[in-house]
Amino acid sequence: MKNVVLLGPPGAGKGTVAARLVQEFKFLHVSTGDMLREEVAQNTPLGQLAKGYMARGELVPDEVILSMVRQRVDAKKGVLFDGFPRTIAQAEGLERFTTVDLVIFLEVEQEEVVRRLSSRVVCSACGAVYNLITQPPRVQGKCDQCGGTLVQREDDKPEVVARRFAVYMRDSAPLVAYYEGRGMLRRVRADRSPDEVFQAIAEVLRS
Numbered sequence: 001m002k003n004v005v006l007l008g009p010p011g012a013g014k015g016t017v018a019a020r021l022v023q024e025f026k027f028l029h030v031s032t033g034d035m036l037r038e039e040v041a042q043n044t045p046l047g048q049l050a051k052g053y054m055a056r057g058e059l060v061p062d063e064v065i066l067s068m069v070r071q072r073v074d075a076k077k078g079v080l081f082d083g084f085p086r087t088i089a090q091a092e093g094l095e096r097f098t099t100v101d102l103v104i105f106l107e108v109e110q111e112e113v114v115r116r117l118s119s120r121v122v123c124s125a126c127g128a129v130y131n132l133i134t135q136p137p138r139v140q141g142k143c144d145q146c147g148g149t150l151v152q153r154e155d156d157k158p159e160v161v162a163r164r165f166a167v168y169m170r171d172s173a174p175l176v177a178y179y180e181g182r183g184m185l186r187r188v189r190a191d192r193s194p195d196e197v198f199q200a201i202a203e204v205l206r207s
């Protein structure tokens with residue numbers, strides 16, 4: 001199985017589509033955002049280090065991320081990288097311990113992602129993601145899957161969203177040209193329903 005990177009701005013739908021791709025294609029899911037949130041929740045030394053960066057919408061330092069990912073990657077399984085790499089240095093670091101076969105770039109306008117992030121809520125127990133406008137839970141405030149309480153992520157508050165965008169444009173957007181130059185990038189329009197985005201990516205993966 002191939003190693004695939006999901007690239008795109010915050011709110012492009014990486015986490016949502018990753019959950020379905022993992023089910024369908026049996027990837028090992030490596031979401032650095034989820035891993036960091038778990039470390040913060042457990043108050044580990046890594047969590048304590050990451051917390052401030054995350055609250056400000058800044059990136060956690062490359063070396064920290066690379067060592068965390070390196071420990072998680074399993075050479076025997078295809079990996080779906082979600083929210084990683086986020087800098088050229090991370091992309092270069094990743095190539096030192098595993099290969100990348102394909103990069104899916106989720107393309108969406110900034111206006112649309114701001115709208116999505118401001119209406120996003122997540123389950124505080126299992127991490128499932130909802131959108132109050134386009135994908136509301138069946139029961140208000142409760143997770144469809146586990147019944148957990150739905151909350152807004154601290155970093156989805158408007159001030160932090162603006163910072164995350166600026167950081168994305170400065171540090172992560174150059175990855176598009178980086179991977180395009182290597183002939184590894186496939187663009188997928190992400191201004192569509194989660195199901196359409198999933199189908200489009202599934203088609204790329206099957207081809």
Ligand code: AMP
Pocket residue numbers: 010032033034036053054055057058059060061065082083084085086090155164
């Ligand atoms: P995400 O859930 O992917 O939006 O990540 C939430 C936050 O975790 C980001 O705003 C960063 O502070 C941090 N983070 C996640 N992935 C990375 C990464 N690959 N490099 C640096 N920081 C990251």
